Amino acid sequence: MNYQAILNEIYEELQPELMRGRVADYIPALAEVEKGQFAMTVTLDDGQVFSVGESSKQFSIQSISKVFTFTLALDIYSRELYKRVGVEPSGNPFNSLVQLEYENGIPRNPFINAGAITITDTLISHYKDEYKTLEVIMHFVRQISGNPKLSFDSAVAKSEMEHGDRNLALARLMKSFGNFENDVINTVMTYFKHCAITMNTEELSRSMLFLAFGGRDPISKKQFITPSQAKRINAVMLTCGHYDASGEFAFHVGLPAKSGVGGGIAAIVPGKMSIAVWSPALNKYGNSHAGTLALEKFTTKTGLSIF
Amino acid sequence: MNYQAILNEIYEELQPELMRGRVADYIPALAEVEKGQFAMTVTLDDGQVFSVGESSKQFSIQSISKVFTFTLALDIYSRELYKRVGVEPSGNPFNSLVQLEYENGIPRNPFINAGAITITDTLISHYKDEYKTLEVIMHFVRQISGNPKLSFDSAVAKSEMEHGDRNLALARLMKSFGNFENDVINTVMTYFKHCAITMNTEELSRSMLFLAFGGRDPISKKQFITPSQAKRINAVMLTCGHYDASGEFAFHVGLPAKSGVGGGIAAIVPGKMSIAVWSPALNKYGNSHAGTLALEKFTTKTGLSIF
């Protein structure tokens, strides 16, 4: 299939959509990103890369980082992890305290904020220290992305912390239920740091490739996790990857994927490829408006879908 | 692959599990079904059928019928249907009124009770009459199952109605929000009738085959719905098919599937096959205990999974 032609077509068709939606504006660092930008990259197992738009422009991956920390925690804790976080869709806006309270401080899944903060907490417990933890996370994303220089944007992380009261409330609530082990402030800060990792679509697409191929990066030949773990992470991306629009996304796109408020979405086609798309203006669910449409067009045009 | 051998293996391995869990006991007709029974059938596109256990014993398909009514309604209304019912996982026990009230009488998806009752209501609006509607539903399940004599168990339907106050409350609540068009009692009665359809695993497996093959039954060569509609139904089965354990099911089994409180589960492997399993004792989420394990074993042993 001529993926480059398909990407070009999508890019052209989406021009009228690029200015629609709103850039995340709860922190200044994200609010100042210009609308109208777009990039999309497809990476195949043989190393072929197809891109369109501003595919070398860095953006804040935000919640997409939750896939990487979940991967690390699953590798360390295996089934034990599910004592502290579930794998069910939340059925509520992504940062609600209500469900967390009704369910005794056990977050529904690793991709809602409470769950991702719990995952960070489990990593800090394992590595004893939040600096070591952040180092391990950065080492991992540098490996899977193929870019040894990847880093996170401290200004974004700091700004998130300044507006981080709701996430701190979530962490405190989990602590009150006994589902929190480390210092609340340090843990949430570490969470904001890994959310502030910046990538471009080429790096992000490459980073997801191991999940499309049973936990093994087909280019570097490194096996990061077991095939069974990779399948399970993909299942959670499908059912929980897009906040309260996960069902819609599965319905319209039909691929395991994870979005972030920075406007990025990373998706995989099992056994075939990984895809990253970026466009900063968000729809009402907090997912990239043009990014979601681009993936829907991609699966329609290619017939690729897991269903 | 030797599917018969795999089914035999699963059947043997599951012996110690068959008595675990509880048979649905909210109505006498279901409560008297004996624990310990098990059947499983795989149907391939070339008509090959592999079965194990009591595969010709009839059971009440209950909520699995929601897949068939959703199929009919989607075919009639297409996108218009989503004005009346969503496609998001519910994140709450399957018959809760709470979410329905907060979301103004629009059920989250067609597989929770409120959503399935709405679907029945849309069918009655289209066919003008509840008897005609039931006839159309029965005609359709007879076609897809290949059994022209399939029927529903009136005693079960009547018994459900006698204990149907919660479902009537759901319907009334939707009516109070303006999301209900026909007589409440008649519509809920029609819903209970299609839930009371009885099948064996061979018929149920065959009934799902069109969903595994883009809406076209590969045996009868009939195209019931478009490939795109089939994919979407599969997506909703994956994200919403197992009440509040849909995430768990996707995580452990990794196939689009729908369960019923009669102990049946119907699943598909896109492009490959359909599977039906039945064992009446349920786990705490209301899904067949041994049935869920059987499907997990099946995907582990065969390596089949959509992820």
Added chain:
Amino acid sequence: MNYQAILNEIYEELQPELMRGRVADYIPALAEVEKGQFAMTVTLDDGQVFSVGESSKQFSIQSISKVFTFTLALDIYSRELYKRVGVEPSGNPFNSLVQLEYENGIPRNPFINAGAITITDTLISHYKDEYKTLEVIMHFVRQISGNPKLSFDSAVAKSEMEHGDRNLALARLMKSFGNFENDVINTVMTYFKHCAITMNTEELSRSMLFLAFGGRDPISKKQFITPSQAKRINAVMLTCGHYDASGEFAFHVGLPAKSGVGGGIAAIVPGKMSIAVWSPALNKYGNSHAGTLALEKFTTKTGLSIF
């Protein structure tokens, strides 16, 4: 104290407020009542009556009737009644199903719709029959009001029933929890009938007098309930009498009182008097806008308050 002068003063001061707020418009029969009307009556134990405004104009007492049915049920069932309905403020809009579901079908108090329907259900269980029950209710309100010809407006009751889906849903939900004994439709219809009783402020004020005097009407000398029961009804009026603005009302007015969406409010000053006020335009909580202000002015000017 010169009550007539005080009422005249209040009437004059409230002129600018009479057109503010909205008349209840969920049923046509209530929607067509003209804004701007006002009446207020004070009744003392020696039979003195002071009125201002349209005090002989009939209006629909609506939820105020819940005080009278609660009185009858408390007299019949005494402490047993609390197995079926509580006495706690609801902290939620007056007809919410959410709380009812979380609390297993036991309504929080007899003045929210669910609670009042339960009370009607207990009366029908006692009197065996809904017609007999309605007769008993009408006989009671005729006695306490001193008007043997009081009746209810069938057109209003019928219209309520046509828009009664939410109340029917509440009744069904209670039935699903086992907290409902009679036919849902007949019981809710009986409830709507007693809500449709019409009175003027003179009759309504007189009707409440027995609650201000330990359960004994000081004019007719009839003892309807025990002093202890009267105190308890007054306590429930204070904590639950004004939907989700009961705290505000206690705070600003400081008297046990009950409001209805027809624009009436009935209040008592223990040991001193009863008061009725009517003005059809409602504030955002569903209580008479001018009526609430009139009572606030009355307690400020007279210094009467239970606190």
Added chain:
Amino acid sequence: MNYQAILNEIYEELQPELMRGRVADYIPALAEVEKGQFAMTVTLDDGQVFSVGESSKQFSIQSISKVFTFTLALDIYSRELYKRVGVEPSGNPFNSLVQLEYENGIPRNPFINAGAITITDTLISHYKDEYKTLEVIMHFVRQISGNPKLSFDSAVAKSEMEHGDRNLALARLMKSFGNFENDVINTVMTYFKHCAITMNTEELSRSMLFLAFGGRDPISKKQFITPSQAKRINAVMLTCGHYDASGEFAFHVGLPAKSGVGGGIAAIVPGKMSIAVWSPALNKYGNSHAGTLALEKFTTKTGLSIF
């Protein structure tokens, strides 16, 4: 009336109840208080004091301190205070985050934890500093109690803080909604300090006297707040003073009162007297078991009630 005789009678009748219920055990300092203790004091406007039991034994007043901080804040901010905290009963367990989230961070009333923390926050904003604020609070309670040496138990406050995650979560959540002005940790610590004030029933009874007499202590002749403010505080005690059993308390006792998990309850009879009772074992709502019964007996025996 012979109050001493009535107190003696109550004390005797309650002997079989004193060991029933559970002492608050979420912090060690409260958990080690011995069950079976009881004290009750009535204070009249002429300075007469009637006591029974261990009326000079100090206990932790806990939530009763919320009455005193609300008094101070109402005096400073008047109507402006209601922008930050409501006066409605909560209808939910006393420390639930759910309602706070649905109502955008505005606590329902000053007596639930969130509301009392907000009140402390408003005081710190006014006095600029948490030490000054605590000084003002202590000065006030020393004045109204007539004991210039009253203090708080630092060990209790520290222990509360160590188990204070839920209260910190409440504060963080309010901050995320913009309804919090000072440092979260310092404010919650100040809140725990005033909750840790220790009094005996004689001091506590005396402290409430000004609320029974229009804001003026009839013994010291000091006017602390206006009569109208006193009435409003009494109204909030009646509707919200006993967590989720406020309706029950109004129903059975019929007096404005406030309870604390230390086992104390302070009540007033407007224009007549103040009453304090203490018995550390709590009922299922978190209110003193024997204390509640003692007040119910007191109003039954004396006929005193506001209704």
